[in-house]
Amino acid sequence: MGLRELIRTREVTAAEVEDCARRALERAHDELNALTQPPFDPSLAHEPDGPLGGVPFVIKDSGPFAQGVPFTIGSRAINGAYAHVDHDLMARFRAAGLVALGQSTAPEFGLSFATESVRYGPTRNPWDPKRGVGGSSGGAAALVAAGAVPLAHASDAGGSIRVPAASCGLVGLKPGLGRTPCGPASGEIAFGQLVEFAVTRTVRDTAHLLDAVGAPTVGDKYQAPGPPRPYAEAIRTDPGRLRIALTTEPWTGGTVNGQVAAAAVTAGQVLEWIGHAVTETRLDVDGEAVVEAAMLTVVTTGGAVLRGTPRRPDPSKLEGVSRRVLAETEEFTLLDVMKATEAQNAVTRAVGRFFQEYDVLVTPTLGRLPAPHGTLNYDHSGHTGRSWLRRLFTYGPFTATFNVSGNPAISLPLGQSREGLPIGVQLVAAHGREDLLLQVAAQLEQAVPWADRTPPLYVG
Structure with missing residues (x-):
């Protein structure tokens, strides 16, 4: 990473970088409303001599993550909750030398x-x-796209890394199941569908970060095989001629905006020009099975809220869908869990068979351009868990399947709309092949560079 090299060679000091990032975060928040509280003062403890020592970042308000840091998960009903221990990934972030300066909204x-x-x-x-x-x-x-920090902690249970990356013109890797740690409180989260990692601006930064934190810890229920070489080295090597599948046809319902579909098709053409064999095809996955399996994420989230907060949330302070989710969590039976895990198994096996024939799948990340505020009204009391998932999947139909199956997937900012909005293209690979995914991503980044694109609201 460029900042780390500047600090290492003493062209700047870590204190100067931190001071600059603090001011940038405050400016970005004033414009974007992206922090839950003022920047941490002081920053959270970290190892200054780590491989990313001195690089500023922020953590996500997604639950107990950093010891002693309060969390709300975006809810008015949660107050006085904080992490008693570091999440294993937070411990890795500290050891890598990342300087946590704030907490981002969710x-x-x-x-x-x-x-x-x-x-x-x-x-x-x-x-x-x-x-x-x-x-x-x-x-x-929002903070990474605006240039306030070069990377930020993110998590993904149905697209929650890739969808924001596509919306903001970033690189968003969802590692595969078992690639990043999920302890110490859990051996898996949401039946293996939730993965923690980050959003960045470049494939290089994603590769370096995955090298620093991307390994399971002792006792993790799922452990992905280690890469044959460091990811930062892999992205400089040619993966050879690959079998690439391309589809813009959603299997969970909904339609795809023409500009969004065109960006994925163009990415396929670029890959063909690079030398890969590209085939337009269809992923044969049951969309209703994806919805059923994704209910495991919904009720696990509800269970985490009910078990992991100091007091039961006041229903009058909850948004409409959240209120329904907590009720459905308590109504969910063992037979419901069995039905959902059977659906997850069906999806996982269908995706596994697909990657016996192809090396990489290319799809749009979203089905539409970034939505105007209020389009996805979460404070609507008429939804059930399933109806809400179907609503989300009409907007982002391509991401959740690979949380259900556990495959690594990445969103790249390869397109731009007539309105100047970013368009993400998703790449998916077989389980354990983050190295291949990053190699292809690096080829696309070189062929269709995006480094010179900055948004109108940029503080970097």
């Missing part, structure tokens, strides 16, 4: 593709403040 309970909680209000998109930033890692994406 929708209530993280169950939306719109970061517009009643508690904090809408987080605005630096490309167009009238539009949203996606969710649930929306505040993180």
Whole structure:
């Protein structure tokens, strides 16, 4: 990473970088409403000599993550809750030397593709403040896109890294199941569908960060095989001629905006020009099975709220969908869990068979351009958990399947709309092949560079 090299060579000091980032975060928050509280003072403890020592970042308000730091999960009903121990990934972030300077906004309970909680209000998109930033890692994406920090902690249970990355013009890698740690309080989260990592601006930064934190800890229930070489080295090597599948046809319902579909098709053409074999095809996955399996994420989130907060949330302070989610969590039976895990198994096996024939799948990340505020109204009392998932999947139909199956997937900012809005293209690979995913991403970044694109609201 460039900042780390400047600090290492003493062209700047870590204190100067931190001071600059603090001022940038405050400016970005004033414009975008992307922090839950003022920047941490002092920053959270970290190892200054780590491989990313001195690089500023922010953590996400998604639950207990950093010891002693309060969290609200975007809810007016949660107060006085804080992490008693570090999440294993937070411990890795500290050891890598990342300087945590703040906490980014997220929708209530993280169950939306719109970061517009009643508690904090809408987080605005630096490309167009009238539009949203996606969710649930929306505040993180807004701050990185605006240049306040080079990377930010994010998590993904149905698209919550990739959707904000696509909305804000960033690189968003969802590692595969078992690639990043999920302890110490859990062996898996949401039946393996939730993964923690980050959003960044470049494939290089994503590779370096995954090298620093991307390994399971002892006792993790799922452990992905280690890469044959460091990811930062892999992105400089040619993966050879690959079998690339391309589809713009959603399998969970809904339609795809023409400009969004065109960006994915163009990415396929670029890959063909690079030398890969590209085939337009269809992913044969049952969309209703994806919805049924994703209910495991919904009720696990509800259970985490009920078990992990100091007092039961006041229903009158909850947004409409959250209120229904907590009720459904308590109504969910063992037979419901069995039905959902059977659906997850069906999806996982269908995706596994697909990647016996193809090396990489290319799809749009979203089905639409970044949505105006209020499009995904989470404070609506008429939804059930399933109806809300179907609503989300009409907006972002391509992401959740690979949380259900556990495959690594990445969103790249390869397109731009006529209105100047970013368009993300998703790449997916077989389980354990983050190295291949990053190699192809690096080829696309070189062929269709995006480094010179900055949003109108930029503080970097």
